[in-house]
Amino acid sequence: MIKVALFDAKAYDRPSFEHYGSLRDVEFRFLETKLNEDTVELARGCDAVCVFVNDTVNAAVIDKLYAYGVKLIALRSAGYNNVDVKAAFGKVHVVHVPAYSPYAVAEHAMALLLTSVRRIHKAYNRTRDFNFSLNGLTGFDLHGKTVGVIGTGRIGRIFIDICRGFGMNVIAYDHFPAKDSGIHYVALDELFKQSDIISLHCPLTDDTRHMIDGAAIEKMKKGVVILNTSRGGLIDAEALLEGIKARKIGAACLDVYEEEADIFFEDRSGHILNDELLSRLISMPNVIVTSHQAFLTEEALNNIADTTVNNIRSCFDNDGVCDNELCYRCGNIEQCKKERKEKCF
Numbered sequence: 185m186i187k188v189a190l191f192d193a194k195a196y197d198r199p200s201f202e203h204y205g206s207l208r209d210v211e212f213r214f215l216e217t218k219l220n221e222d223t224v225e226l227a228r229g230c231d232a233v234c235v236f237v238n239d240t241v242n243a244a245v246i247d248k249l250y251a252y253g254v255k256l257i258a259l260r261s262a263g264y265n266n267v268d269v270k271a272a273f274g275k276v277h278v279v280h281v282p283a284y285s286p287y288a289v290a291e292h293a294m295a296l297l298l299t300s301v302r303r304i305h306k307a308y309n310r311t312r313d314f315n316f317s318l319n320g321l322t323g324f325d326l327h328g329k330t331v332g333v334i335g336t337g338r339i340g341r342i343f344i345d346i347c348r349g350f351g352m353n354v355i356a357y358d359h360f361p362a363k364d365s366g367i368h369y370v371a372l373d374e375l376f377k378q379s380d381i382i383s384l385h386c387p388l389t390d391d392t393r394h395m396i397d398g399a400a401i402e403k404m405k406k407g408v409v410i411l412n413t414s415r416g417g418l419i420d421a422e423a424l425l426e427g428i429k430a431r432k433i434g435a436a437c438l439d440v441y442e443e444e445a446d447i448f449f450e451d452r453s454g455h456i457l458n459d460e461l462l463s464r465l466i467s468m469p470n471v472i473v474t475s476h477q478a479f480l481t482e483e484a485l486n487n488i489a490d491t492t493v494n495n496i497r498s499c500f501d502n503d504g505v506c507d508n509e510l511c512y513r514c515g516n517i518e519q520c521k522k523e524r525k526e527k528c529f
């Protein structure tokens with residue numbers, strides 16, 4: 185039996201992890217607390233830890249895990265910006281779930297876009313109050329509009345297909361453009377200039393942090409709609425608020441927020457929110473916030489648990505070899521994943 189401390193456990197995690205774990209002799213210890221330097225002690229006696237997007241897996245945490253004999257960090261997410269993969273190299277293997285339902289995220293991005301431009305959130309509240317007035321609910325057609333997609337990986341491409349179904353003109357920017365994909369790539373500045381809607385689907389890295397800042401917003405069309413279902417740190421939220429206040433940004437739909445770690449995923453109703461910026465953004469009539477919910481479908485939860493259990497079994501049964509390892513061996517994760525045939529170290 186492989187023992188795994190599952191940090192930041194939510195009620196929705198349990199059924200699928202218990203089910204898939206029991207099929208393959210992996211026992212999960214569900215811990216509600218997030219992993220960080222203060223809580224890492226709870227991993228003592230476990231073979232692996234299972235972490236989510238807001239756990240802190242920095243060098244200090246990794247050193248402690250290593251000292252406790254923990255062999256594996258299993259991310260139950262695709263993004264891994266919260267793990268210092270470099271610090272883990274040579275000590276603890278790191279695996280992730282590269283794709284569990286890219287459809288879930290891409291469809292959520294479109295759901296946010298439609299909600300925003302057709303004012304569905306406002307109409308829903310009105311009709312519940314028997315207010316059938318249409319004043320202020322005028323939207324715009326998506327058909328014929330230009331959408332700029334930043335990051336054309338698994339999720340970005342599905343989002344592109346969805347947008348094409350709506351008759352939208354799609355342009356894209358990617359650091360590593362996909363060859364022969366039929367995607368019309370443009371320079372980032374050109375994307376900012378031409379897009380009526382901008383949707384972010386690239387990972388958070390040192391290069392992409394605050395890629396949407398004041399200077400970028402300056403280059404955008406007046407009335408632009410910004411969608412972020414990727415990572416909060418891609419947007420400088422203060423600059424976003426300024427853009428909204430200046431009436432430059434037409435709407436913002438945010439499933440992620442840079443400072444979400446201590447806020448999202450919890451019921452904070454009845455509490456005073458200690459984040460002025462988020463409070464101000466939420467108070468704007470043209471901002472929609474969901475709390476990192478884009479992945480949350482039945483299909484995705486089952487795929488996450490199934491793949492995580494397989495990743496764990498693969499590492500322990502095959503001496504650290506796992507297709508979904510985040511390998512730091514050649515110093516470039518994207519490159520390494522493609523070239524690698526064996527384990528990272």
Ligand code: NAI
Pocket residue numbers: 262263282283286289334335336337338339340357358359360361385386387388389391392413414415439440476477478479480
């Ligand atoms: P992916 O790895 O398939 O695609 C990412 C794309 O971004 C790649 O084409 C890559 O070349 C591109 N990219 C890398 N650096 C770039 C840069 N500097 N500028 C522009 N493009 C760059 O990843 P996938 O599965 O499509 O996921 C995208 C992101 O979505 C993840 O990194 C994660 O942060 C986020 N995500 C959010 C979820 C949510 O619930 N809100 C759930 C799952 C993922």
